[in-house]
Amino acid sequence: MIAIWGRPANEIPAGWVEYIDLKGRVPVGVDTSDPLLNKTGNQGGSKNAVIVSHNHTISNSGNVNNGETGGEITNKIARWDRGSGSLLNGTISTVGESGTNKNMQPYNVVHFIEYTGIPSDTTAPTSPGNLTASDIRTKSLTLNWTSATDNVSVTNYLVYKDNSNTPLAELGNVLTYNVAGLSANTNYSFQVRAKDAAGNLSVPTTVTATTIAADSTPPTLPSFFHCVHNGQGYILLEWGESQDDDSPIDYELSRSAYGSLFTVLKKNPNTYYSEKVSSNGTYTYRLRAIDPSGNASGYKEASITISSL
Numbered sequence: 001m002i003a004i005w006g007r008p009a010n011e012i013p014a015g016w017v018e019y020i021d022l023k024g025r026v027p028v029g030v031d032t033s034d035p036l037l038n039k040t041g042n043q044g045g046s047k048n049a050v051i052v053s054h055n056h057t058i059s060n061s062g063n064v065n066n067g068e069t070g071g072e073i074t075n076k077i078a079r080w081d082r083g084s085g086s087l088l089n090g091t092i093s094t095v096g097e098s099g100t101n102k103n104m105q106p107y108n109v110v111h112f113i114e115y116t117g118i119p120s121d122t123t124a125p126t127s128p129g130n131l132t133a134s135d136i137r138t139k140s141l142t143l144n145w146t147s148a149t150d151n152v153s154v155t156n157y158l159v160y161k162d163n164s165n166t167p168l169a170e171l172g173n174v175l176t177y178n179v180a181g182l183s184a185n186t187n188y189s190f191q192v193r194a195k196d197a198a199g200n201l202s203v204p205t206t207v208t209a210t211t212i213a214a215d216s217t218p219p220t221l222p223s224f225f226h227c228v229h230n231g232q233g234y235i236l237l238e239w240g241e242s243q244d245d246d247s248p249i250d251y252e253l254s255r256s257a258y259g260s261l262f263t264v265l266k267k268n269p270n271t272y273y274s275e276k277v278s279s280n281g282t283y284t285y286r287l288r289a290i291d292p293s294g295n296a297s298g299y300k301e302a303s304i305t306i307s308s309l
Helices: none
Strands: 002-005 016-018 045-047 054-058 090-094 111-115 129-134 141-146 154-161 169-171 176-179 187-196 205-210 223-231 234-240 250-257 263-268 272-276 281-290 300-306
Touching: 002 016, 129 187, 129 205, 141 187, 141 205, 154 176, 223 281, 223 300, 234 281, 234 300, 263 272
Parallel strands: none
Antiparallel strands: 002 111, 016 111, 054 090, 129 141, 141 176, 154 169, 154 187, 187 205, 223 234, 234 272, 250 263, 250 281, 281 300
């Protein structure tokens, strides 16, 4: 539904928005049944009003009076004025100008508004609550907070670092975020803002945290490292977990066949590995643990000789 709004644009009521397609235009009435007012143009209405040619006749009979008491003109002769000028006897013709008489509306700035049924939302959400930093490590930490509230609904949370105008992340309706890529032994400030569907942002909630110093302690050696031949050329390797003050720990496994140089087979947190070899011989494996700071334990080795695949 479209309506005319005669008040300032900033007073347009909730549930209505300005109808841009008609912005600045002036409404013009039209009566198609009236031959004199049945057209509209790009800028207003037009009325086809024509001034018709007409005649005035003065004859030598009858009285001609100039409108004054006792002012009857005798002898049935009329003049243009009193006693002078040309005699006026016969027919006088006056011609009016023909054409279209434009009838423009008075100029007014008007607003057209459209009903949407959805009141405009200008209310920002509340700030997220209880923002904390946990699981703080040398290069990462985890932020947690509690829900914000809104007069409609909260749709997103934005996470910022050190009061930047650019968010680290814009999340859905979740209440936790893992921050990575930090520097060791460094103080940081983090902000979280709530956002609603209309784009209104809350006041940020802030927390500060300092990452731990760089780790220089290597993990312990993996325990119980052993390998077995399961038949048909399959070798299974297993070991126990290493211990460290940081995690996750990766295990780097390498292999030497027949005395060749060691080649890395895998580097991941799994504490097992299986492979199929294609020929008989002695296979030597070595294993070490590596923590997130790059500190590595010493190597443990295990060998197995395959004599029959």
